[in-house]
Amino acid sequence: MADDTTDTKSSNQMWGGRFASGPDAIMEEINASIGFDKKLFAQDIRGSIAHATMLAHQGIISAEDKDKIVHGLNTILSEIESGNFEFSRQLEDIHMNVEARLATLIGPAAGRLHTARSRNDQVALDFRLWVKEELQKTEQMLTGLIAAFLDRAEEHAESVMPGFTHLQTAQPVTFGHHCMAYVEMFGRDRARARHAIEHLDESPIGAAALAGTGYPIDRHMTAKALGFREPTRNSIDTVSDRDFAIEFLSIAAIAGMHLSRLAEEIVIWSTPQFGFVRLSDAFSTGSSIMPQKKNPDAAELVRAKTGRINGSLVALLTIMKGLPLAYSKDMQEDKEQVFDAAESLELAIAAMTGMVRDMTVNTARMKAAAGSGYSTATDLADWLVREAGLPFRDAHHVTGRAVALAESKGCDLAELPLSDLQAIHAEITDKVYDVLTVEASVASRKSFGGTAPSEVRKQIAFWRARN
Ligand code: ARG
Numbered sequence: 001m002a003d004d005t006t007d008t009k010s011s012n013q014m015w016g017g018r019f020a021s022g023p024d025a026i027m028e029e030i031n032a033s034i035g036f037d038k039k040l041f042a043q044d045i046r047g048s049i050a051h052a053t054m055l056a057h058q059g060i061i062s063a064e065d066k067d068k069i070v071h072g073l074n075t076i077l078s079e080i081e082s083g084n085f086e087f088s089r090q091l092e093d094i095h096m097n098v099e100a101r102l103a104t105l106i107g108p109a110a111g112r113l114h115t116a117r118s119r120n121d122q123v124a125l126d127f128r129l130w131v132k133e134e135l136q137k138t139e140q141m142l143t144g145l146i147a148a149f150l151d152r153a154e155e156h157a158e159s160v161m162p163g164f165t166h167l168q169t170a171q172p173v174t175f176g177h178h179c180m181a182y183v184e185m186f187g188r189d190r191a192r193a194r195h196a197i198e199h200l201d202e203s204p205i206g207a208a209a210l211a212g213t214g215y216p217i218d219r220h221m222t223a224k225a226l227g228f229r230e231p232t233r234n235s236i237d238t239v240s241d242r243d244f245a246i247e248f249l250s251i252a253a254i255a256g257m258h259l260s261r262l263a264e265e266i267v268i269w270s271t272p273q274f275g276f277v278r279l280s281d282a283f284s285t286g287s288s289i290m291p292q293k294k295n296p297d298a299a300e301l302v303r304a305k306t307g308r309i310n311g312s313l314v315a316l317l318t319i320m321k322g323l324p325l326a327y328s329k330d331m332q333e334d335k336e337q338v339f340d341a342a343e344s345l346e347l348a349i350a351a352m353t354g355m356v357r358d359m360t361v362n363t364a365r366m367k368a369a370a371g372s373g374y375s376t377a378t379d380l381a382d383w384l385v386r387e388a389g390l391p392f393r394d395a396h397h398v399t400g401r402a403v404a405l406a407e408s409k410g411c412d413l414a415e416l417p418l419s420d421l422q423a424i425h426a427e428i429t430d431k432v433y434d435v436l437t438v439e440a441s442v443a444s445r446k447s448f449g450g451t452a453p454s455e456v457r458k459q460i461a462f463w464r465a466r467n
Helices: 025-031 034-057 063-081 094-112 119-155 175-200 219-225 235-240 243-269 297-321 329-358 363-371 377-388 392-409 418-424 430-435 438-444 453-466
Strands: 160-165 168-174
Touching: 034 063, 034 094, 034 119, 034 219, 034 329, 063 094, 094 119, 119 175, 119 235, 119 243, 119 329, 119 453, 160 175, 160 363, 160 438, 168 175, 168 363, 168 438, 175 243, 175 453, 243 297, 243 329, 297 329, 363 438, 377 392, 377 430, 377 438, 392 418, 430 438, 438 453
Parallel strands: none
Antiparallel strands: 160 168
16 A cells, blocks of 8 residues: 655645655656756745735735735745755755745745746746846856957057968967957857847746636736846747747857867967967966976866857757647756856856966067968068059969978078069069068058957957947
């Protein structure tokens, strides 16, 4: 005979009316989400207070019951915040943990709170509120990272470094310009976070299990009380939608990809072979066996966290892709993915902001590297177009011969004697040497968005006004 009296086998006090016995231990383990959804306690309590207030306003519950409920919920909030709350796995999730405690605190009035709602709209609400706050935090953190880059860009608007394509020296650029490329990327990430907040800014509460409710609730009232623009329009969609979580993960994945590219550059730049930057002691580690080493661990971990975030995005897309409308328990698995990705993203942005602010830039190394690899070859070709009237394709060919000659002599383009250059093309004069320096090269690229220090300063001013 089933033993209905033991703790693990007693039927659930929230939904156990039709159950003779409680769940098997394994059932309880696979079913419970309290281990992770307790993170939603503040949102859950806020949502319940708004719901109870609306129920009383609409005459669905009495004002006295509402007062008891609100008072009890505030007590629970301080209990949880001060670590004096015992979460129970038998009570499955945060919603039932809070409600059971409310019943202990205020008695039968607690049972009225769940009128005209379901855990389906409740969890949709709690999670939306959490994701909204996380997106706001992401926005702020990205603003901090952008500010760090703007400062470095201003400091290095004139510092010349090699620009790369295929990781081969391409043309000289300024380090300020390179920093501003990241400002553009993180600026787009921030805009995506803002858009996502607009998309999710609809209140799910009142959708109930899936079909809405027969009680005369006011969803506009709860939406307003919870800081949403308006209520959602379709109750079926409301309880089966996790787009807001997937959008957060997509944004995190794209921002993570940007952070990871930056991390990769820092790893490369901080090698002794490049020596473009030196990380501060605060953002690097040593080796236990090789005393000379300074490792860019924080950058490497940012690169790795990005892999985790991508995994979370793919996991949630996969969890959702086969679900018939409306709610299915599969959806409970949404939270850990989002929580883990949020933690990784926050850490990655914070670590990158610190590294960018603290790293020492070796402008001498950058400049020396900028001048090697025939980086001003395009400037020679452009000079031939401008000063000797050659079509660009011919100028390209002539310049290629000059590069080949310099290579065979083991020198830079600027080190070729004029006689050598004139042997390749008779119209070359000694004025050409003016464009062959890296400073002249970057200063000449004044096209909108180009690398010239004057342009970079304009880009900095543009972003300063928006940050
Ligand atoms: N813990 C659940 C979740 O996270 C809450 C919703 C449960 N709804 C239900 N009908 N069983 O999704």
